[in-house]
Amino acid sequence: MNEFIQAMGFGLVTASVLALAAVGLTLQFGVTNYANFAYGDIMTLGVYLTWALTTAAHLNFAIALVVAVVAMAGITAAVAEGVMGPFVRRRSPTVVLLMVTFGLSLILNSVILAIWGANSDAFQLPGTQPLHFGPLLLTPIQLTIIGGSIVAMVAIHLLLTRTGIGKRMRAVSDNRDLARVSGISPTPVVRATWAITGALATLAGVSLAVEASQFSPGLGEGFLFVIFAAVILGGVGRPYGAMLGALVVGLVTEVVALWLPQYKLDVAFVVLILVLLLRPQGLIASAGKV
Amino acid sequence: MSTLLPIFATAFMYVIIYAILSIGLNLQYGVTGIVNFTYYTFVAIGAYVAGVLTLGKPPAGSGETYILGLNLPFPVPIVLAALVAGLFGGLLALTVFRRLRSDYLAITTLCAGTVAFDIVTNSTGLFNGPNGIYGVPTPLASTFGVPPQNSYMVLIPIGLVILGLVWWVAHCIDLSPYGRTLRAIREGRDAAASFGKNTLRLQLGVMILGCAIAGIGGALTVEFVGAFNPSAFETVETFVVYAAVILGGPGNNLGVILGAVLVQGVIIQGSLYLPTIGAESLVPAIRNMVIGAMVILVLYFRPRGMVGETRPQLGVPRRWGIGRTLAPGSRGEADS
Secondary structure (H helix, E strand, O other): OHHHHHHHHHHHHHHHHHHHHHHHHHHHHHHHOOOOOOHHHHHHHHHHHHHHHHHOOOOOHHHHHHHHHHHHHHHHHHHHHHHHHHHHHOOOOHHHHHHHHHHHHHHHHHHHHHHHOOOOEOOOOOOOOOEEEOOEEEOHHHHHHHHHHHHHHHHHHHHHHHOHHHHHHHHHHHOHHHHHHOOOOHHHHHHHHHHHHHHHHHHHHHHHHHHHOOEOOOHHHHHHHHHHHHHHHHOOOOHHHHHHHHHHHHHHHHHHOOOOHHHOOOHHHHHHHHHHHHOOOOOOOOOOOO | OOOHHHHHHHHHHHHHHHHHHHHHHHHHHHHOOOOOOOHHHHHHHHHHHHHHHHOOOOOOOOOOOEOOOOOOOOOHHHHHHHHHHHHHHHHHHHHHOOOOOHHHHHHHHHHHHHHHHHHHHHOHHHHOHHHOEOOOOOOOHHHHOOOHHHOHHHHHHHHHHHHHHHHHHHHHHHHOHHHHHHHHHHHOHHHHHHOOOOHHHHHHHHHHHHHHHHHHHHHHHHHHHOOEOHHHHOHHHHHHHHHHHHHHOOOOHHHHHHHHHHHHHHHHHHHOOOOOOOOOOHHHHHHHHHHHHHHHHHHHHOOOOOOOOEOOEOOEOOEOOEOOEOOOOOOOOOOO
């Protein structure tokens, strides 16, 4: 029983990392209406940027993370504008857009390999004692990940419901043509979305790297399919669905890890197949996205 | 001369294998518009199946573990490899083809690839885990008395025959009403369905056939190289086949063979002989950047590739993939 509760605790940590990543991916998927296969590599690039700032520029970890998040928001928006923009403007078919993000994934991964090499690295964070919460045992780092993720989710909620750009993002995601005839120009909305995606990807990537205690250039790519499972489970373009999907997938992976530790992430594939067979629109359905 | 011959023969063999793979992927991506981001997983399935069927039982005390080990004669392993790879392709397709957009298939294939990698790496009893299988003998080599280092002397003729067969099958599909329907699905699945075409069954058929061709390519790879391990599951391997299809000419079987010559023969085999600069991984990383950038540039500036898809003219039978090229814009791009 204690093992099970402890697994649920780890599940919350995984779910927190996954929620950051899944919300970033689903916002962009919803607004631009195509999947981004370079997302895992954007996460990894954010991790290496943070790491370079702490090691080469000797910045404090928290400051380095903030700088990296801001920088990655800009880099992601610029890359999306420069590479994806021309294809979107000429209305290329989805198949072509998917291929371009796939190519972008290869390029970003190669850039990371060329600059930082193929070896594993790790953040030098102060070692800390795990804290007891009844039967739960969590390190301060894991608690920080959970807390940070909750703060980020609240921030995303406020952004989407209380700000103009957030409301425009929801409008474009729900129905791009209707948003356009209502006087919303999609271009700035798409740019803002890519920036938010880049920021969330970096937060998710660094959380993942810290939680796994080491990282290599394949970090994000290896995790991408789990993120997609959470996104599709929640319903594409549905940030609250993605949070819910992340919670479900996070808890399920850690509970499965009790019996099959080496296959814990693969259970996400089972979840994905079940969703596609039983409820392809996701937990929170949205029109025109299936 | 004697030192250059093996180098060129090896490169030539890889080009043959990649030409076969490109034709299989072209059926899926180029002709039908199916995005399968784990094409190389089916190559791996073919390679492993052919490998364990060709090998005997694992030698005692070697620490190797793999299933089967049936010691079957050529060409049985290649045929069975194609069947198994096609079967897995069909199973994957069944779960996602019902009425989902291309994004979902792409996502599901990506997930399936990662899971397949995990299974092969962790279940060491299946295909010897992370070390992979090795020591796979070249078919017919003992019959003709060819030494192992010259395995290409046997495999190049076999590969050329198989490439010819695969090309012929794809070419016949190209000319047939079946091929026309597949193109119709690519341009608009709902439109094709509204004409009474069973798009699910047709797409399923293409997944099975394309993945079976991948399995044949994998079988040839393992019989040529003699070994196969899970590092083949890296995303870049699938991307290289896509690069051949996209640069060569999606929808044109001769075009994608040309693409395989360019990507595998020139860029990849060529880069093996570049001097090492900096870290060991730097040259391959730069090579991959170049391939990725070329694909994106071609998709933008020349979506038809080097040799575009051809369109039949009234009264003129379409032959050999040469004919009037498709007008720009017919692959769904707007003119602007």
